Amino acid sequence: MLNIVTERMAVMSKRIAPAALAAMLGDAISRLGRRQRQARPVGELTQNQISVLTSLELGGALTPRELADAERVQPPTMTKVLARLEELGLLQRTPHPTDRRQVLLSATSAGHDIVVEQRRAKDEWLTRVLTRLTPAERQILCQAAEIMSRIAREGD
Amino acid sequence: MLNIVTERMAVMSKRIAPAALAAMLGDAISRLGRRQRQARPVGELTQNQISVLTSLELGGALTPRELADAERVQPPTMTKVLARLEELGLLQRTPHPTDRRQVLLSATSAGHDIVVEQRRAKDEWLTRVLTRLTPAERQILCQAAEIMSRIAREGD
């Protein structure tokens, strides 16, 4: 284990320009994203729908506007996704307690069950691939995932 | 710098299960992918169109079927993308020398120029974000990009 760490540190000592890294990383993200998207079974929920339901599970009841901001889409786009999810019985609306313009959204229990199952199915391919990596490689990806999540959430 | 390295080593010493990593990484890829997609200026080429033109530059003249396989989409989907690219004057068709069913596609010089420019623009946001990271973080992403590209290309 120690030699793995020192080996990684040797690799880490290489410097890389942001622009070159952006090209590499952008390409890797595109390719992996496409692989992951096509791993989704036909007729099931899309990434976006899963993401919305997940946000609702994590954040409790949210308004369409809050969801649109979280998903970084325009409000009308979110309206369509919500309509589809409601039609599927995965999401329910309740009136906002103080502002009658707003609506509070929450996942139904069916929504909760399905999102758990869908996430598992979606991650299945990636999980299988990851088991074939070395522990050191997985740790790099773990750190990278943390960094990427952070910059994806940043304002600009 | 040194304390950053030791801090990272502390994180690296944590083990992580492939399934949990798949969930984290999948989420990070989705989010970053969306950010990158929306960084593309309106009216410009989409990721897919750029990817097709890039394949043509790297692979020379290819048939629609070969491109569909390379992009992992169905042939009718590729037909639409090719029609759009041809309409934009970025792509040209030549008959196949021996099989009259097939068509050979190649990028025009305008196509070549535009794909280079588009890639630069697409990477601009990511480059800007990456400059704000520490060198240690960039090195982690560099290693991660290499690993992700490798697994994205794997057969299954």
Add this chain to the structure above:
DNA sequence: CCCATGTCGTTAGCCATGCTTATTAGCTAT
């Protein structure tokens, strides 16, 4: 040689998801 079968590309038609613009309802501050 001819025909059955298969392959290539395309068309048609569906759906999801993104956008802009416009509309309706309700809040808020002057």
Add this chain to the structure above:
DNA sequence: ATAGCTAATAAGCATGGCTAACGACATGGG
């Protein structure tokens, strides 16, 4: 009270996935 802001939706458009079906062509067996 009302003028202006904000929330959500509706309408309309483009892109990019898919399947089904079709015409043109290639190929192999009888």
